[in-house]
Amino acid sequence: MKFRLPWIVSMGEGAFESLPEALHDVGCSSALVVTDSTVKKLFGWRIEGLLGGNSIRVGFVEVATNHQPTLDKLHVEIPWGDFGCVLGMGGGRPVDVGKYLAYKSSKPFVSVPTSISHDGFASPIVALKDDGGNPLSLFTAPPRAVIVDLEVVSKAPRRLLASGVGDIVAKVTSVADARLAIRERGEDIPESSLRLAESAASMVLENIEEVSRWSTRGLRVLAEAGLMAGMAMSVAGSSRPCSGAEHLFSHAVDKLYPERGGLHGEQVGVGSIVSAYLHGIDWRRLRDALKRVGAPTSVREIGLSVEEAARALLEAPRLRQRYTILHKLNLSEREAREAITATVGSE
Numbered sequence: 199m200k201f202r203l204p205w206i207v208s209m210g211e212g213a214f215e216s217l218p219e220a221l222h223d224v225g226c227s228s229a230l231v232v233t234d235s236t237v238k239k240l241f242g243w244r245i246e247g248l249l250g251g252n253s254i255r256v257g258f259v260e261v262a263t264n265h266q267p268t269l270d271k272l273h274v275e276i277p278w279g280d281f282g283c284v285l286g287m288g289g290g291r292p293v294d295v296g297k298y299l300a301y302k303s304s305k306p307f308v309s310v311p312t313s314i315s316h317d318g319f320a321s322p323i324v325a326l327k328d329d330g331g332n333p334l335s336l337f338t339a340p341p342r343a344v345i346v347d348l349e350v351v352s353k354a355p356r357r358l359l360a361s362g363v364g365d366i367v368a369k370v371t372s373v374a375d376a377r378l379a380i381r382e383r384g385e386d387i388p389e390s391s392l393r394l395a396e397s398a399a400s401m402v403l404e405n406i407e408e409v410s411r412w413s414t415r416g417l418r419v420l421a422e423a424g425l426m427a428g429m430a431m432s433v434a435g436s437s438r439p440c441s442g443a444e445h446l447f448s449h450a451v452d453k454l455y456p457e458r459g460g461l462h463g464e465q466v467g468v469g470s471i472v473s474a475y476l477h478g479i480d481w482r483r484l485r486d487a488l489k490r491v492g493a494p495t496s497v498r499e500i501g502l503s504v505e506e507a508a509r510a511l512l513e514a515p516r517l518r519q520r521y522t523i524l525h526k527l528n529l530s531e532r533e534a535r536e537a538i539t540a541t542v543g544s545e
């Protein structure tokens with residue numbers, strides 16, 4: 199086993215203020231900030247003031263896609279000699295894109311999530327799409343520094359935070375898939391990575407009331423869980439502990455219905471309820487936790503009919519070789535429809 203973890207993690211109210219010091223520690227005196235237009239409008243001025251005031255030069259690039267060929271074109275247009283590091287600021291997408299550009303240019307990456315809507319802010323994984331809309335899960339390097347300002351995160355729309363709960367409680371089923379693969383396929387997955395992912399889900403499930411209040415304590419639980427999930431992926435050397443059948447369902451929704459669907463964590467949460475049912479795990483516990491935080495618990499809430507969701511469930515195992523409950527069961531059309539109807543078909 200060989201893995202890397204972030205050097206610096208700064209988490210708490212006002213953690214943004216520690217950015218200049220973190221950049222100094224990673225040896226960066228000029229940063230390329232990768233973000234999106236919404237997040238730039240909200241926080242760009244603050245980052246510029248904070249870093250500029252500490253003699254750190256700042257350039258911005260706004261991204262609206264995670265399409266790999268487009269990002270490869272963007273990569274060759276960036277004057278890399280001007281920048282000592284890349285800072286990814288926003289939800290999961292700018293963080294992924296920043297991580298990818300940093301990796302390709304061999305620059306340190308600093309992750310600055312503005313919402314905990316996903317578990318990629320401390321992970322070494324970059325989730326992109328290819329020309330056909332198929333998911334690409336690339337193993338790069340973990341961020342050198344992770345800065346989570348809980349005051350900033352607390353002001354993110356509730357929908358984003360509820361989506362983050364979906365990505366975390368989904369570790370119940372991703373770990374179940376990993377254990378299934380160990381048992382039935384002899385797959386080699388470090389136990390410690392599974393324990394980290396399991397603990398991330400347990401922390402959130404056991405504190406779901408506090409999390410649903412979006413108090414600083416609740417947000418800290420969610421953010422720490424995201425950190426643990428990121429570490430699980432570093433230890434495993436892939437997203438294996440954190441991405442099973444529920445993620446394949448979400449990737450299939452992205453592929454089949456690119457103009458519809460919900461946020462990543464919303465789709466994954468719904469997929470996790472179905473996957474838990476197929477595993478014979480207490481799926482109602484996951485559903486109730488998601489409902490408690492206001493996350494979608496039905497396919498209708500992510501913009502799909504039962505038929506469309508059943509189609510995504512059938513497409514899901516074709517998207518990746520990684521063994522999951524969907525590969526084991528090889529559902530028929532009727533079984534897929536029944537599984538959706540029994541769990542996430544109404545409301």
Ligand SMILES: NC(=O)c1ccc[n+]([C@@H]2O[C@H](COP(=O)([O-])OP(=O)(O)OC[C@H]3O[C@@H](n4cnc5c(N)ncnc54)[C@H](O)[C@@H]3O)[C@@H](O)[C@H]2O)c1
Pocket residue numbers: 234235236237240264288289290291292294312313315316317318319321322323324325326350351353354355358361365461462463
């Ligand atoms: N690399 C990994 O390990 C990993 C893990 C999980 C998810 N992901 C990826 O992350 C992406 C999903 O992340 P996402 O749902 O955050 O998507 P996203 O980055 O597109 O963000 C969703 C929306 O939230 C807005 N936003 C972010 N912070 C805000 C704030 N504080 N206030 C107001 N608006 C804010 C953004 O502008 C955007 O419109 C997917 O592409 C998924 O594949 C990657």
Ligand SMILES: O=P(O)(O)OC[C@@H](O)CO
Pocket residue numbers: 317318323325333334335365437440441445446
């Ligand atoms: O490898 P994938 O399936 O993109 O998963 C990464 C991440 O979304 C896990 O929460």
Ligand SMILES: [Zn+2]
Pocket residue numbers: 316317365445462466
């Ligand atoms: Zn995910």
